[in-house]
Amino acid sequence: TRAMNEQKVVKLKLQSQRTSSARDQSNIIYMRPFCVEVDSEHMYNYIAGMAAPTQGGPWKPQSIRLSNIQKTKHQEKSGALSADERKHIREKINRLGIQYLSDDPELTKVVIQFTPYGEKQYRQILHLRPTCIKKRGLIYEFYCSQYQAKIYFFKFGHNAKVLEPQSLADFFKRRYESAAKQYE
Numbered sequence: 001t002r003a004m005n006e007q008k009v010v011k012l013k014l015q016s017q018r019t020s021s022a023r024d025q026s027n028i029i030y031m032r033p034f035c036v037e038v039d040s041e042h043m044y045n046y047i048a049g050m051a052a053p054t055q056g057g058p059w060k061p062q063s064i065r066l067s068n069i070q071k072t073k074h075q076e077k078s079g080a081l082s083a084d085e086r087k088h089i090r091e092k093i094n095r096l097g098i099q100y101l102s103d104d105p106e107l108t109k110v111v112i113q114f115t116p117y118g119e120k121q122y123r124q125i126l127h128l129r130p131t132c133i134k135k136r137g138l139i140y141e142f143y144c145s146q147y148q149a150k151i152y153f154f155k156f157g158h159n160a161k162v163l164e165p166q167s168l169a170d171f172f173k174r175r176y177e178s179a180a181k182q183y184e
Helices: 002-006 083-096 116-124 146-159 166-181
Strands: 008-014 028-038 045-052 060-065 069-078 108-114 132-136 139-144 160-164
Touching: 002 008, 002 028, 002 069, 028 060, 028 083, 045 083, 060 083, 108 116, 108 146, 116 146, 116 160, 139 146, 146 160, 146 166, 160 166
Parallel strands: none
Antiparallel strands: 008 028, 008 069, 028 045, 045 060, 108 139, 108 160, 132 139
16 A cells, blocks of 8 residues: 555565466566455455556556565555556456456457256356356356456356357367366
């Protein structure tokens, strides 16, 4: 919060590496902070702002779970955000959720066909669940990031089949085949 109040860049050393292209190999990221908020399920707190792998940018919206931050160091460089940047970050948080701010810039139409048990799982597993926007029998349609779809629906196994997009269906197929090979 000090960096937000003083509008300074903060250097963050992260505990673990994500596969996000916004994060460099050394787990160091620079942030011009905008806000600290809890996710929609009140499970984790995140810091959000414009982030970059170096102090010089390129800057893009990103959120980081506070528990993933190992060390912080305030920089002398100004971290002031323009009104447009603040508006853009707020709109993305409202649209994607703070935990997905760093994710795909656009939402994707994701169509899932559940088994009856898979539909029951969808009703019961609330953590990170995307909101259904259309339902036809056991076929549900969502608009969410592919990252959210991957982390939420992968655990359903054979109880959920990705019908759209094909790239997501292919990803699930490769991951399930790879997992099955462990048992051969």
